[in-house]
Amino acid sequence: QECTIDSKESCSENDTHQKYKKEINEKYNKYLAAVTNAEQEFVECNRTNCGCFSNVIARDLKPFQEKGISHELINAAKVSGATLYQIIKGRLYRETDCMFPSRCAGIEHFILKVIDKLPDMELIINTRDYPQSSKYYGNMLPVFSFSKTPEYFDILYPAWSFWEGGPAISLYPRGLGRWDQHRVTINEASEKYPWEEKESLAFFRGSRTSSERDNLILLSRNEPSLVDAQYTKNQAWKSDKDTLDAPPAKELSLEEHCKYKYLFNYRGVAASFRHKHLFLCRSLVFHVGNEWTEFYYKAMKPWIHYIPVPKDANQRELKDLILFAKENDGLAKKIANHGRDFIWGKLQLSDITCYWKKLLSSYAKLLSYRPTLDKNLVEIKKK
């Protein structure tokens, strides 16, 4: 039997070490080649008129271009958890009921900012986490959702949590939100913990909304000097089983995340709101999986702005990627700064407003009828 890292029986101790060194070198070379490749292909996007994200609007609206969006299609798109809105003569109207009132408020905040520049239209906004218009079953529906995978037709809009309505945890009892304020406080924390003074640990705190997170939690239990990743409670927590057979960890603020060099981002039910915050720490973001996205993810590039991690990475693969970052500290710092500069410079609150305006203006052009005011709706006014 051949001596390999996984079948160690026929190895002498020296053999195993040599084999491991060879394998890890090959892996590191593969990662370094990926960096070189990404750097050669990378073109900085232009923020003017939300140019970094326009291609997402074009992509999401394209399927509806040929036939346009009829009144019947809008009616069909009234799926559960989705809310009908109308914009008529520069005023915003909505169904009386919204499944998640603070999410609706977080959406309305932005629409009201640009309302006088928008033509008449009606639209269906899904306030649940999960997208609604599958490419594999049912009809193609013009539903607006904050997150999706390539398997959905949903039209992406900037999440409510840029303003309010994000997940409520004990640290943020009114819900994560106010991106403008988090930007300032996390930026301050990043200055308090510059790269050279950060702890050389991989870090994660969050609840078990997806089992994809398990391998990092297990690696942390096996190698606490490399990773500190622990599950916290969420509202669905009933027993230690829900935190992978360990007591729930204490929550740590997003600012406190900045103490650590390597921050992991995982999907939850859909994309996770932690994603944009992690970059502000000027820590290196390890972004796991590439299926679940929000509107701005596509503009960020693997190996340029973050370290891409396969969604099914086992403990060994996770460990190798973290070790790679530790061994290549200058490169790790460069990617961390690049990711931070993107989010700091190109994902400002004004970019969110800009995206909403461009998205709704482009969407309205696809309506094949002139909407008239539905008397059952209520007017939503600026607060």
Ligand SMILES: O=c1ccn([C@@H]2O[C@H](COP(=O)(O)OP(=O)(O)O[C@H]3O[C@H](CO)[C@@H](O)[C@H](O)[C@H]3O)[C@@H](O)[C@H]2O)c(=O)[nH]1
């Ligand atoms: O110690 C902690 C624990 C959590 N958080 C933050 O709290 C939020 C919620 O975290 P978590 O409980 O892990 O939930 P997620 O899985 O990230 O998000 C869930 O909630 C979102 C909004 O409801 C959905 O969009 C996601 O798809 C869903 O998985 C995130 O922004 C975390 O960064 C902290 O800041 N410190």
